[in-house]
Amino acid sequence: xxxxxxxxxxxxxxxxxxxxxxxxxxxxxxxxxxxxxxxxxxxxxxxxxxxxxxxxxxxxxxxxxxxxxxxxxxxxxxxxxxxxxxxxxxxxxxxxxxxxxxxxxxxxxxxxxxxxxxxxxxxxxxxxxxxxxxxxxxxxxxxxxxxxxxxxxxxxxxxxxxxxxxxxxxxxxxxxxxxxxxxxxxxxxxxxxxxxxxxxxxxxxxxxxxxxxxxxxxxxxxxxxxxxxxxxxxxxxxxxxxxxxxxxxxxxxxxxxxxxxxxxxxxxxxxxxxxxxxxxxxxxxxxxxxxxxxxxxxx
Amino acid sequence: xxxxxxxxxxxxxxxxxxxxxxxxxxxxxxxxxxxxxxxxxxxxxxxxxxxxxxxxxxxxxxxxxxxxxxxxxxxxxxxxxxxxxxxxxxxxxxxxxxxxxxxxxxxxxxxxxxxxxxxxxxxxxxxxxxxxxxxxxxxxxxxxxxxxxxxxxxxxxxxxxxxxxxxxxxxxxxxxxxxxxxxxxxxxxxxxxxxxxxxxxxxxxxxxxxxxxxxxxxxxxxxxxxxxxxxxxxxxxxxxxxxxxxxxxxxxxxxxx
Numbered sequence: 001x002x003x004x005x006x007x008x009x010x011x012x013x014x015x016x017x018x019x020x021x022x023x024x025x026x027x028x029x030x031x032x033x034x035x036x037x038x039x040x041x042x043x044x045x046x047x048x049x050x051x052x053x054x055x056x057x058x059x060x061x062x063x064x065x066x067x068x069x070x071x072x073x074x075x076x077x078x079x080x081x082x083x084x085x086x087x088x089x090x091x092x093x094x095x096x097x098x099x100x101x102x103x104x105x106x107x108x109x110x111x112x113x114x115x116x117x118x119x120x121x122x123x124x125x126x127x128x129x130x131x132x133x134x135x136x137x138x139x140x141x142x143x144x145x146x147x148x149x150x151x152x153x154x155x156x157x158x159x160x161x162x163x164x165x166x167x168x169x170x171x172x173x174x175x176x177x178x179x180x181x182x183x184x185x186x187x188x189x190x191x192x193x194x195x196x197x198x199x200x201x202x203x204x205x206x207x208x209x210x211x212x213x214x215x216x217x218x219x220x221x222x223x224x225x226x227x228x229x230x231x232x233x234x235x236x237x238x239x240x241x242x243x244x245x246x247x248x249x250x251x252x253x254x255x256x257x258x259x260x261x262x263x264x265x266x267x268x269x270x271x272x273x274x275x276x277x278x279x280x281x282x283x284x285x286x287x288x289x290x291x292x293x294x295x296x297x298x299x
Numbered sequence: 300x301x302x303x304x305x306x307x308x309x310x311x312x313x314x315x316x317x318x319x320x321x322x323x324x325x326x327x328x329x330x331x332x333x334x335x336x337x338x339x340x341x342x343x344x345x346x347x348x349x350x351x352x353x354x355x356x357x358x359x360x361x362x363x364x365x366x367x368x369x370x371x372x373x374x375x376x377x378x379x380x381x382x383x384x385x386x387x388x389x390x391x392x393x394x395x396x397x398x399x400x401x402x403x404x405x406x407x408x409x410x411x412x413x414x415x416x417x418x419x420x421x422x423x424x425x426x427x428x429x430x431x432x433x434x435x436x437x438x439x440x441x442x443x444x445x446x447x448x449x450x451x452x453x454x455x456x457x458x459x460x461x462x463x464x465x466x467x468x469x470x471x472x473x474x475x476x477x478x479x480x481x482x483x484x485x486x487x488x489x490x491x492x493x494x495x496x497x498x499x500x501x502x503x504x505x506x507x508x509x510x511x512x513x514x515x516x517x518x519x520x521x522x523x524x525x526x527x528x529x530x531x532x533x534x535x536x537x538x539x540x541x542x543x544x545x546x547x548x549x550x551x552x553x554x555x556x
Contacts, residue, residue, distance in 0.1 A: 190393025281449035
């Protein structure tokens with residue numbers, strides 16, 4: 001072979017394959033997008049002045065605060081409840097399994113909007129909230145429901161309870177994804193079932209739980225807008241109230257939409273940080289660290 | 300009879316059935332304090348199941364297992380047996396170390412964190428003391444410089460040695476090994492066996508399910524050959540390995556040597 005030495009010395013130099021289809025597609029899509037944006041910007045029907053006027057309006061910002069608080073609180077409550085439901089569903093106790101399954105079926109089986117309105121109307125079903133010993137005259141606490149449960153609280157309850165049903169299945173799948181050998185190793189070291197769940201199983205399950213829970217959080221942020229029907233003063237409700245006075249519906253939708261988009265983009269950061277934290281010790285991280293440490297893996 | 304002269308492990312007519320399949324058909328054997336007992340046998344002979352019964356990872360259907368002077372899994376009240384509370388079973392297990400075929404290290408914890416998790420969380424030892432002891436144990440298995448590595452960053456042999464250190468951290472009176480080298484690449488087996496050999500020399504009571512005939516010959520005080528749920532033959536390594544009396548033992552040894 002005459003050219004064998006050349007093969008050893010030279011890297012491959014070749015003309016790259018052309019992709020004309022990609023260029024055409026990019027041009028077409030850019031033109032369509034450009035036309036669409038231009039149509040919005042130039043539209044006489046949209047008053048851009050109003051959009052900028054309300055973008056940083058104090059009421060809008062306050063509404064956004066309520067939206068964030070509702071999202072965070074309901075996700076925290078839902079996650080705690082979901083973990084309990086998941087553990088119940090995996091329990092040896094049949095009643096616990098049935099209760100958890102029933103809960104999940106009920107809250108997933110009915111529309112969220114309906115549940116929100118239900119919690120908003122709670123005061124009609126139960127006019128008073130009383131804490132005492134049933135069937136006796138001993139009463140420690142008795143208040144009208146409308147005083148105890150504000151529309152904010154009703155909304156928080158509705159979102160949390162609904163979300164818990166979805167998150168329970170995510171947590172359950174996460175727990176089931178952890179190898180059975182982990183449980184046996186924990187048992188053989190004298191760990192209790194609860195300790196094993198908390199320190200060994202759940203931290204590993206988090207790796208499987210976190211990505212879909214990120215989706216759920218994004219979904220939750222947007223679902224808070226449904227609380228408009230029970231007049232919780234969150235972002236969409238406020239935007240709606242303003243536009244019903246100045247009749248600039250589209251402009252305020254743009255304002256609200258802009259902020260939802262910004263908030264959801266920001267949510268991605270803690271999501272990624274959490275995924276990194278619970279990814280510790282698993283394959284992808286390990287590879288990068290071993291590379292950093294250098295060649296010191298022996299027998 | 301004082302507790303000291305009792306065998307460390309007493310198994311009496313242990314029976315275990317999975318569905319229709321009786322895997323243990325009355326296993327009786329004793330393990331003395333400081334004794335190393337190797338359990339040999341073809342796969343499906345019930346040797347791993349028997350090992351898992353000793354720390355109650357499997358419940359037994361008949362017979363009794365005592366470790367020290369404690370009946371495993373139950374309390375005898377007159378003629379009745381009462382199931383133990385999970386916390387009491389956990390307490391019994393905490394003095395019996397176990398090493399698994401597939402290591403079962405906690406992948407989200409570093410080698411050191413694996414070793415100190417149970418001493419701190421179960422025994423209530425302070426984190427500082429547990430780390431001091433953890434360093435000793437990791438050094439003992441030759442991995443002092445791997446304390447901060449995650450299991451996925453360690454070779455199989457290193458993982459298994461961390462698993463041994465993890466079990467030793469609970470100061471067990473008895474160590475169970477369930478085919479500790481079966482999942483390892485051949486060149487990594489030696490390091491793990493070295494650690495086990497040292498452990499045996501230090502006087503640890505050990506029950507080892509293994510296919511390593513050489514290890515059994517060299518380290519074991521007693522070799523037990525099991526097949527189809529019964530003890531076929533038991534005795535000193537030379538008795539069982541060099542002069543097997545039973546046809547089944549002879550056939551097995553021919554197939555593995």
